Amino acid sequence: MRVLLVEDDPMIGHGLSKALGAEGMSVDWVRNGADASAALADSTHSIVLLDLGLPNIDGLDLLKSARRNGLNAPVLVITARDGLDDRVSGLDLGADDYLVKPFEVRELLARMRAVLRRHQGRASSRMVAGETELDAETRELSHRGLVQVLPAREYALMHALMERPGRILSRAQIEERIYGWGEEVESNAVDVLIHSIRRKFGKDVIFNVRGAGWMSPKSRQ
Ligand code: CA
Numbered sequence: 001m002r003v004l005l006v007e008d009d010p011m012i013g014h015g016l017s018k019a020l021g022a023e024g025m026s027v028d029w030v031r032n033g034a035d036a037s038a039a040l041a042d043s044t045h046s047i048v049l050l051d052l053g054l055p056n057i058d059g060l061d062l063l064k065s066a067r068r069n070g071l072n073a074p075v076l077v078i079t080a081r082d083g084l085d086d087r088v089s090g091l092d093l094g095a096d097d098y099l100v101k102p103f104e105v106r107e108l109l110a111r112m113r114a115v116l117r118r119h120q121g122r123a124s125s126r127m128v129a130g131e132t133e134l135d136a137e138t139r140e141l142s143h144r145g146l147v148q149v150l151p152a153r154e155y156a157l158m159h160a161l162m163e164r165p166g167r168i169l170s171r172a173q174i175e176e177r178i179y180g181w182g183e184e185v186e187s188n189a190v191d192v193l194i195h196s197i198r199r200k201f202g203k204d205v206i207f208n209v210r211g212a213g214w215m216s217p218k219s220r221q
Contacts, residue, residue, distance in 0.1 A: 001159055002177055003112075004045040005029045006036040006062070007078070008054050012101070016049070019105045024139065024152030024159075026180035033057030040066040044176050045073050047112055047119075050095070052079040052086065060086075060093055067094035074119040076111060078103070113137060120163065129165030130217040132205060134158050143201040150197070153178060157193050161206065161216040170213040 003020055007013040008031045017027045028045065030036045033056050040048065040062070048071075052059035063075060074096040079086070082100040090098050096115045099108060113125055113136055125137040132143045139155045140147060150158060156178040160169060169177075171190050179185050186192075194206055194214065207215050 001025045001046045001156055002044055002180065003027045004039050004048045004073075006031075006039070006049065006054065006059065007051040008032060009051070012051075016105070016108075020109075022152070023109065024150075024155045026156070026178060026183065028180050031055075033062060036062055037065070040071055041069060043072070046177075047116060048073050048075045049108075049112075050075055050077050052077060052081055052090070060089060063090070063095060064093045074115045076108075076115055078108070127159070127162040129162055129219050132162070132217045134162050141197075141201065141205075143205045146201050148200055154193050154197050157190070158197065158206075158216070161214065165216050166218040168209050168213045168215045173213065 001024070003025045005013065005016055005020075005027050007016065007029065010031075013029050013031065017029050020027045028039060030039050033054050036050075036054070036057075039045075050059050050063060054062070059077070059079070063077075071094075075094065077090045077095045077098045078101060079098075080101045087098050096119065097111050099111055116136070117123070117125065125135055127134045127136065132141070134141050134155075136159070138149065140149050141155075141158055157174060160174055160177040174190050175185055179189075197205060204217065207217065209215060
């Protein structure tokens, strides 16, 4: 899952990039308004973490114009401002939730999951497709009675496939979802991950669609 982090504080930015990376997310971190505007116009992120106090622009203005320009991803505001007015205008301008610094990473992760669930219209952290289930909280994949916690990248790949069961993702679309900007991606990286998941769960945990890409099992009709 690709996360866009808009944060000018280097300590917080490094800390969050590392913590989210350890959860299997790819974090694209931008530190000022201009980079943030450009990044918000790119639609490859599943969620945006937005600081409000940025050099040369206010995060709320950024949010307002990004929503006006069609940004669809959920936005979680992370900020030191805790005035009621700021919270209310943040939510009114299209933020999905609001977290006041300092916060524990565990709370951020829980709120990110909640925001993503709401955004995807799911009531629980489990994604289900036929006999396959992925738990976003524990990173546990279960398929026909086999249950294992997936390593970060394998989880990210299954998450991308199971967001919409039965949808085909090409190699480029998978890479775009699981690797961040500037990350070196070996040409066979996706094949290696798929091979590893299939070795543990069997061949039909991921379907090959010749010439098009891969998909998760379909939901039961
Ligand atoms: Ca700041």
